[in-house]
Every structure is written in C-alpha cells, then in structure tokens.
Amino acid sequence: MSELTTTSTPAGTGPADGAGSSAAVSARGVTKTFKTRQGVVEALSNVDLEVAAGEFVALLGPSGCGKSTLMRVVADLERPTSGSVEVFGKSPARARRDQDYGIAFQQAGLLPWRTVARNVALPLELHGLSRPERKERVEYLLDLVGLSDFAGHHPDQLSGGMQQRVAIARALAEQPRLLLMDEPFGALDEMTRERMQAELARLSVETGAAVVFVTHSIPEGVFLADRVVVMSPRPGRIVGEVVTGIARDVPRDDALRQDPAFFARVTEVREVLHGSPVSSDGRELR
C-alpha cells in the first residue's frame, strides 16, 4: 500500500460549498481555567488549533489533558478564559445557532422515551422542518448508519453500538460541515468499536464534513484521521502533531490495520506523546 504515503496533504478534500473558504475551526491562544473548591484548574493552556474544511483531526492525549474541554469550547458549551475561537469564521455561539456543527458524546444521550426515528428527528423537529421533510431525512440517515429496520425501536432495545450509531445519525441530521465527537466509541467493546470506526470513516467521506474526533486511543486516532493532534496534561496544551498521510479515499479496513505504514504512524504518535524515541516494536528506548 504505497499510496498511503503519497497523499500527504489531506486538507482541502472537503465539500466545495461557498462558505468553505474559512477554516472549520480556528482556535488561537485558548486558555481555559476552572475554579473548583480545590483551587484553580488550568484545563487548557495557550492552545492553537486549525482544522481545515473537510479535514479529519483526532485530538489525542491521556485523560484529563483537556481534550473534552477544547471540544466543548469549540461547541460553545464552555467559554474560553482567554484566546479566540472561530468556527467557519464565526463565533462559536453564532455557529451553534446556525447549526454549523453536529455533536456526539461518549454516551449516546438518546431520549429513552423516543423511538430511534424520533430521536434522529429531534434536531429537525426543533428547527421547524415539516413532517414529510423530517420523515424523508430520517429515512436517509437511518439508512446511512444501517439502522433502517430499527426505526420503531426504543433505545433500551438496542446495543451500545447501535445506540451510538443513532447518536451519529442525529449529529449528521442537519448536514453539518463540522462534526464534533468526544470519545464516541469509548464505551464500546473492541469488535463493535472497530466496526464503528470503519463506518465513521465511510460517513466522513460521504458527507465531506470536517471532524474533530477526541480519543485516547493512538491506533484509533491514526486509523481515522488525516492529522493527529497530541495533547499533554497539567496544564492541557498541544505538544505536537502527526500527519498520518492516509488519504481519505483509502478504505479503512483490516488491511489498513496491518499496514506497516500504519504502524509507523502509530509509533510516531507514541513518540510525540511520550516525548522520547520509541523502538520499532513500540517499546520505549531508555
């Protein structure tokens, strides 16, 4: 699979719609502190992050390093203490009101009293889409995530993986140009997780949306992303990044997981994360 390394500029493969000129996410000097009873926690320290339209970026780091906080700042769920954030050239609040991004969390967060179809329809309903339009869109989305046969089921009748697919369909409901995902597969078993990764890779190609994907799994980040941004804790900051060089149109399948080029990138990310060279079989050299 020599073509893996030939495509080294992943950005710019996104949708060619008019507003696509500005970056999907542009964060500059973002700092976020939380005042807690134990004192002040600096969750983010002077973070710069650019995500191009259509680009798939993995945010990687140990737990507590501020990955979720960074994503929540972009989503206007937290205000940065200092620094500036723009989403498609707008303030996060404006981008949120314009429904420029879809969001998914580690927990699917479905409404248990609503059927799968009505869960997916929720954002459409809130934003005043007519019933027939909703129906058509929901059918399309459920087909996209392979859950057409479960439209009338309730969330408690679904496995964790299926619930997460519903959540992803809901996040895609309004054709966002940006998808924010906070460890969406973190609660799934390994097999389901690998299947979901393949599906997400396919969806990101089909929709052309930019993705900010929070994870603490190195292989997951490398497998999915165009670029892996590595963070370190206390205070949360970006310590480096690795361009995976795996083109968007390279199928995310088991062959890729076996590819030496894939392993090389995993090793590279690990080195950035640990701040020291790592031997080829993945163990640190001391």
Added chain:
Amino acid sequence: MTQTQTQAVLDPAPTDATAVAASVDVRVPRLPGVLGWARAVVLAVLGLVALVGVWEGYKALAPEDGVVIGEQRVLPRTTDLAMPHVWDMVQRLGEPTTSMAGADPLWRSVADAALVSLGIAGVSWFVGTTVGLLLAVAMARLRVLEWGLLPWIILSQTIPLIAFAPVVRSWGSRIEIGGWDWPPWLSVAVIASYLAFFPVAVGALRGLQAHSRIHADLFHVYAAGWWSTLRRVRIPSAVPYLLPALRLGAASAVVGTVVAEVSTGYLDGIGRMLVSLAGQASGDPAKAWAPIFGAVALGLVAGGIVTVIGVLLRPYRRGEAR
C-alpha cells in the same frame, strides 16, 4: 425466554450484515404482562387471608384481657367488644344501618359516604397536583424562586391541619360571590389540597432537575428555548420522580380529606362516619369497623388511580426498566 426474545427481534430480517450482527445483543425490556397481574392478585388475596388468620388466631388463643406487662397492656383485649369476629363485621355490613324502618344496608351508607369523600379527595388531589406542578416549574425556572419558596413550602407542612381547619371553615362560610355560596365541602378540599400539593411540588422539582447533563448540552447545542427544553426533556425525565410524588399526594389528599371532614364538622363524608360510629361501638362493635373498611377502600382506589396513570405514562419510564 431470552432465546425467543432474540428470535423475535431477528424476525424482521435486517438487510446488511452489521445489522444482523448487532441485533444479536438487542435487549427487550421485561413487561409486567398477564402473569405479573395474576401474581399481584394472588399475593393480595394471600395477604388478606393472613390478616384474617392473625386476627382470629389471636382472638382465639390470647387471654380475654389481652397481653399485659406490668401495668401496661401491650396487646388489645380479645373480647367481642374490642375485637369482633371478622364474619360478624362482614355480616353487619349487610344489615340495615339503623333500626329505623327503610334504612339502607350498612355497606350502602358506608359506600355513599366513601364516595363523597373520594370526590372531595379527587378535587383536592387535582388542585394540589396543579399547584405543586406550577410551583415546581416556577422554582425550576428561577433559582431565586427555589431559594425563596422552598423553605416556606417545607415550613407550611409543619403547621398541623387542626390548627387552620376552623379558620378555613369560617372564612369559607363568609364567602359569597354573586349568589354563589362557598359550600362546606370546599373547605375540606382546600385543607386536603394543602397537604396534597407538598409531595408533588418537592418531587416534581427534583424530577425537573434530574435530566442528564448530556441532554442539557444537546439542547443547548440545538439552541432550543427553555420551554421547548422543559417540554421535550425535563418533564419527560421527571416522570419517574413524579409518579411516587403523585402517589404520596393521593395518600395525603385522602388522609387530609378524612381529617379535615372531622375537624370542620363536615357531615356527609367517611371521616364523620368514622367518629360517630366509633362512639356507638359499645352497643354495636361490629358496626364501628365498617367505615374503617370504607376508608381503606378509599385509599386503595386512590392508589389504583395513580397506578393507572403510571401505566399510561409507561413510555416515559423506560429508563426504570434497567
């Protein structure tokens, strides 16, 4: 059981391979069904039989004078005056209420009185629930209101019913709006709803605050308004908290009605009947138990109504199944 459930879910024959693989671990919630109801009925009958057994067993075996330790009687006398036979009490229900010619059978008088009380309790429950829900929504809307109101709501319940029953009655008797007179039963209903609103206000407030962080975040992301969030998330999430609150409210409404009937001197309900027949117990001991059965039936009906509401709201209780 699990086998057939999985089979049933597999039936629609999902088209793609991942859906087939995923549907294997589909979970189907266990519903009560006919078997559950049958079990509940059997348990209720067994409980009743056990109660009768204990009553009659104690009456047969314990000394006439009850069980006395030192000076203190710890268990009641077993005389027919203190503890009539169960069958005497049942038989008495079928006999005329009074010796007057044309008097209704006792069960009929008890049922009539209990129905009057049920009606008043129903009104109090409805008013109490409405007020409780409105207060809860107001407190959920504004933190300041929660801080300002909640202590008063709690304090309100520490005032004994008896203290303000006569006040409500005398205020009520002075109210007359364009030929409409404040009927005495309304005083009873006001006092009982004063008891019934409390559990609803407190329970609903807790319920309205119980929606998960992730749902709050989602609705913020959707830029949904407060009322929309209330309707689509907060109220549905509150249902599991609301049902016990409604049940407590119903119990409070019934107890409040009975007590308020006695303390305002309202004549048509079961409360008054309890007191007056207890007064005649020396002459007709079995008769005094009839309104007690009536009051118990009243409580059961009130509880049953809330259970029906719970069944109607079952879609919103799916979270409880786990």
